[in-house]
Amino acid sequence: MQHQVLIVESNTQLARLLHKQVIQAGLEPLMADSMYAAKKRFSDSLPESLLCALVGYAHPDAECAEAIAFTTGVAVPTIAISEKMDGAIHKHVMHYDIVDYVGLENAQTIDYLYRLLLRLNKNKRIGVLVLSEIRRTRQECKNWLQRHSFRLYEAITPDQAHALLLANNDIQIVMVDTNYEDTCSRFIADLRKVYTKDDLAIVGMSHKPSNFVAAHFIKCGATDFFTLPFNHEEFLCRVMQMLESIEHVALIRKTANTDYLTGLPNRRHFFFSVNKRQPAHISTQALAIIDLDHFKHINDTYGHDAGDAVLKNVARLLATEFEHADIARFGGEEFCVYLPDIAVDDAIATMQSLCQKVAALHIDFNNTVLRVTTSIGLTVAYNSNIEAMLSKADAMLYEAKNGGRNQVRYNAEC
């Protein structure tokens, strides 16, 4: 795994600052205070563990960007560094295949470097699809994208692009050469029927600067538009913003759909997910409500934190037992499981086994072993809707509680 960052900096203060940023980004710094030391560090390291290099412009044994020439020459994604933004340095380092140049003159630029490190680390898992009939355009994008550690996919036709998108769910950016305006605008509009701007960024690009084409593509659903050849720095800043926006929305969605205590999906997400998964064809499906017994007693006897520990342990058991089913914490000490395409006997056996497994849990809380049992209301139905199944499972749960708890009660309508 690429987790190391080679820092080539002879200025001790700057080296210390870079070291701190790398650690903060969760990466491992490899320090070198000269070009000689950098070469030694590089030859001692494994290529697959080096994420990138932060390289100062001048060193006692390399006064004029030779260290940058070295790291880019051995294909290490390189971020050129100086104490402050310097026009002459900028002009010079841009001749090399660097990822970016950052002058560390204030808190904002230091934060930018930190975000850039996080970005490079995440880019390894992000796919970018380039759609262009022109080999030169694909090559230009490829050079740039590889420097930024993205996974690269290439397509020559819209059909190939659709197939790649279907097969690879790591693709978060599609770059479309707008050479053939009608085909490309239709392609973008078609993509937007499936992928929202929160899921996928679509970037139009063209060798012919035209305000009309740019506006047309953005109206058809493109997120942004660039004229080729890229201004690399501007493109990087805009791509970072697009990806950060997709990531923020994903995080908000995850938070809204997850139970804060157990990490299981919540009730809201359960309905969304089950309705999506419910088989279109007629089939047998099972729904179970799982409710811990006398849970209030655990809270009252051992405290609320002990109750939380029990909930987390039961949630972990459910997540392992039902890895491929829909599960959720419905609230309090109540959980729900939905199993599509399951025979009545299998559903009953599965829930009885779960009931025994919960009762067998030994939950360690501050050197006290906590035990808990559960009552389960199960319904197995043939092509019924979820709301109806929930109300039947609830009635079965009521019977299980009244029947003495620690048991499964079921109803089958098949």
Ligand SMILES: Nc1nc2c(ncn2[C@@H]2O[C@H](COP(=O)(O)OP(=O)(O)OP(=O)(O)O)[C@@H](O)[C@H]2O)c(=O)[nH]1
């Ligand atoms: N620790 C903890 N307790 C919770 C949480 N949510 C709800 N509870 C408690 O769960 C308890 C549920 O109590 P009851 O509804 O009486 O159910 P019970 O004690 O399990 O009784 P039966 O269901 O009839 O077996 C209440 O004391 C709630 O305060 C939580 O997130 N953490």
